[in-house]
Amino acid sequence: MLILTTYDTDRDIERAIDAGAVGYLLKDAGRDQLTSAVLAAARGETVLAPRVAARLVARMRVPTPVTLSPRETDVLQEVAAGLSNPEIGARLHITEATVKTHLLRIFAKLDVSDRTAAVVEAMERDLLPRRGNSKS
Template sequence: MTTVLIVDDHPVVRDGLRAVLSAEPDIEVVGECGRGDEAVAAAAALRPDVVLMDLRLPGLDGVDATARITAAGTAAVLVLTTYDSDGDILRAVEAGATGYLLKDASRQELARAVSAAARGETVLAPPVAAKLVGRLRGGRLLTPRETEVLTRIAKGLSNSDIGRALFIGEATVKSHVLRIFDKLGVRDRTAAVTTAIARGILPPPEDAGPDH
């Protein structure tokens, strides 16, 4: 029997998920809650096999709750959300989510995903899998040098300043910047930094360490 904790801030959604999962003979819903902090506490207390986690939650959001639950090893976390942006997907996966489903999944897909997550298998909705593959295919990830350049862009340095800091020419810096824009799908420096933070490539400003 696979035990499940449902986490969603909409009571109607929780009721629907409970009805769907409870209809499965090998799945038991052992609890539900509507906040991220409640999810962390409930997962520790109930020790379910799977936490079915929404991302948009009051207080502690779904990603942070996922990170705490997986770090404690109390349950596998299967994200179930309406959001499929690159930033949301990457943050959830990096937080330790075993799977990522969208709320348009069928009853059968949801039940199979819950069982698979309980077995430790990775479960990704097709659009989510396509986004992740697209991010990894064809060298779309930033190189170490591009990350160095982007880190200094985030600090507000100009191309000439970056060139001096990294001992490379300004034209080379400009080439790196253009490749960064292309890989991140942005057109300016501000968008590059914002996107990189959302995707976890750069830390949030308050977490950024000093430049050595």
């Protein structure tokens, strides 16, 4: 499917791609560009208007802001301190299953697959307070 439209918002582009579009052109495309795009799309190639491609590249360069809930931050701070899931549960007065649920959400938000990577990524994004920086 090749989309030809006047809309170039991120939402419109995402919806078209989610719907299966292999191309997204704007109505200001010239005849030659449109002909080339139709042929390329027929071959299964991705075709994007230069302005659309620039928007997508710019979005990829700027990481999506991630926020952790206060409880997710609490759990991750305890992971950073080296506590196990049962120890975190006991300290935060939640079940081990709840700790695991929070960790899975943290992993998804940070796009990581383990505890160590979650702590490292959270620290790089300044999502965890640094130890030793408390005010006295």
